Amino acid sequence: MSAREFAQQLKARFGDCISEPKEFRAEITVQLSEAGRIAEICQFAKKEMGFDYLVDISSIDNYGTDPRWTVVYHLYGFGHHCHLRVKTDVSEEKSELPTVTGIWRAADWHEREVYDMMGLRFRGHPDLRRILMWEGYPYFPLRKDFPLAGKPSDVPEVAFTRAAPEEGGPFVTRPGGKDSTAREPRAHELEADDSAAGARAEKR
């Protein structure tokens, strides 16, 4: 069976909530209109259609349109060598959909990454916490409204959170200081009293 036939089978089984299969560059994509049924769809795909491998779960931020989130599941079957892409939209107010970790264990980390980067929650996930960023990081970095340069945030137990030259720490060298203490002060206010720093250095 080809991927298109699998997609037709999915549509026949689940009816209207599955869109017509779209083909682009020899890849078949189906859109699921009810995100809440994704676990059912995936269970059927694995058990009845032989998609025993979850390749990837991605998330897209459609900033400016509603629904804001699109979650993309890439499925594959070792038996029939067919790829299928299942996309589903999630609105920003809901920001939640069921987990598929019960179907493929690979989804565990993929969903954690989607949560970490986009802020989408997965109902029923065994351990939904951040994976790439540290626990307690306040933002969701891959959202379109998060700037590329990042936002300053608290990193526990780390000395510097801004780019090194801006930290004013030992990486900033002021030429002409008397000794290395004056030339390379530890953390200091860049604008504030150089005289105070110099006086402190003199005292030492």
Add this chain to the structure above:
Amino acid sequence: MSAGAAEELTDLQGEKMVLNMGPSHPATHGVLRLVLELDGEIITKATPDIGYLHRGDEKIAENMTYTQFIPYTDRLDYLAPLANNVAYALAVEKLMGIDRELPPRCQYIRVICCELARLSSHLLGLGSMAMDVGALTVFLFTFTEREKIYNLIEALTGARFTTSYTRIGGLARDLSAGWVEQCRQFLGEVVVTIDETEKLLTRNKIFVDRNRDIGVISREAAMDYGLSGPNLRGSGVEFDLRKAHPYLVYDQLEFDVPAGSAGDCYDRYLVRIEEMRQSVGLLRQCLDKLPGGPDNKAKEPVDIPDGKTVLPSKHKVLTSMEELIHQFILVTEGVNAPPGEVYFSAENPKGELGFYIHSKGGGTPHRLKIRSPSFCNLSILPLLMPGHMISDTVAIFGSLDFVMGECDR
């Protein structure tokens, strides 16, 4: 609380020790932090903590053109940068619909790049795996060969490490003079080293004892956890993207795909050794069949002849108006990709490296997701580690052969 109850409580609590391994650790193959719960020497629970090398590649990709992102792909699996370059270029070319139009010389050179990268990565993987379990000499043997590969890559791309060799629609430059001869000589030498490595390790009692029946991954677990590459094949799933979904000229080349049966560390080691031999065979075939030959006297192209995708030659840019405009648009706006989405994956040395590009048209992607093999390979650690001793950790890490640059992106 009475003294007796308090003692009991501390007794119970004292059974398991929580040990932190990494992120800065000589045996964790990069910045991986592992929180181990130990019962004496036996691991009862292992929780990997990744993200120490997270650089926001996917966010960066949304802000630059497809060509500008190529150097970032070098730094994904930094032990096989050429393979990442090829996978990314093929993904963008698939999006643009030009992947079938690549000139044959370009495709053969890209296969050569991929197989050299595979040799390089496996040499390092096996060398460090052997070193971690105690066979220090093997590490030096494999690194001598890697040095030769680095010399070859430097002659080819200009850099030993961060190659950025492929471009959308072709390559940065053609092979240099004498490169093919240098490569053939290297292939003769690397086979000798692979044989020596096998003599030192394959029937070595200590190596076998440290790797046999350690880190056993069943077929079902391998498929369920999304493993790929030698890890998947070591567990008995005979699946290779180069055979199942051939890209470039792999369908015109002859090679075998080794697979294990037991799914333990030893099987994964054997799979990698055999893959290296197959890579040598593939490289020999490519060098023999290279269209245009070693010096390209016939002037076979390495780029597709489309001024809107590939930078025109400098001579034309400086003298002709049309090429000047193409150059300007390509550099400032990037290649004009059609709206749509595409997923392309290549058989990288570590596994299946995939790029999912969601494009809204134009020169920058709306979303680029990197499907990293090491990310998926690492997710099996909480299943794999309990029941083993701490000293088995290094054997398991070495056999899984992951790279944090790829895992964290």
